[in-house]
Amino acid sequence: MFWTTGNASLNPLLQVSDTATIQGTVQVTFINGFNPQPSDSIRLLQAGILQAFVNDTIYPSGYSGSLIYQNGSLNLTNINPLPCESNSENWLTICEDELPLPGMV
Numbered sequence: 001m002f003w004t005t006g007n008a009s010l011n012p013l014l015q016v017s018d019t020a021t022i023q024g025t026v027q028v029t030f031i032n033g034f035n036p037q038p039s040d041s042i043r044l045l046q047a048g049i050l051q052a053f054v055n056d057t058i059y060p061s062g063y064s065g066s067l068i069y070q071n072g073s074l075n076l077t078n079i080n081p082l083p084c085e086s087n088s089e090n091w092l093t094i095c096e097d098e099l100p101l102p103g104m105v
Helices: none
Strands: 002-005 014-030 042-058 063-070 073-081 084-086 093-095
Touching (some): 014 063, 014 073
Parallel strands (some): 002 014
16 A cells, blocks of 8 residues: 655545555655655545554655554654755765665765
């Protein structure tokens, strides 16, 4: 399941009136320069009944977070930027969730 958001107030991004079942990988992408605050909670899905079997979560590049299943909703919370480091010439920045290409470090 893939979600793209550029605004924390567009909640929920997907509304299901009956039962929703998601399984596999959840991937979230931020667009339009969206930089959420750690206090933001993004409701990705709201359903009458939510059955979630998520085995992996792919967070937006440079961020970590938590997926919370509660009362028929799937929320992305605790959104935090990951620390990044630059090389000595400041032309390459690598964040914790990014692996450098061979020969790039």
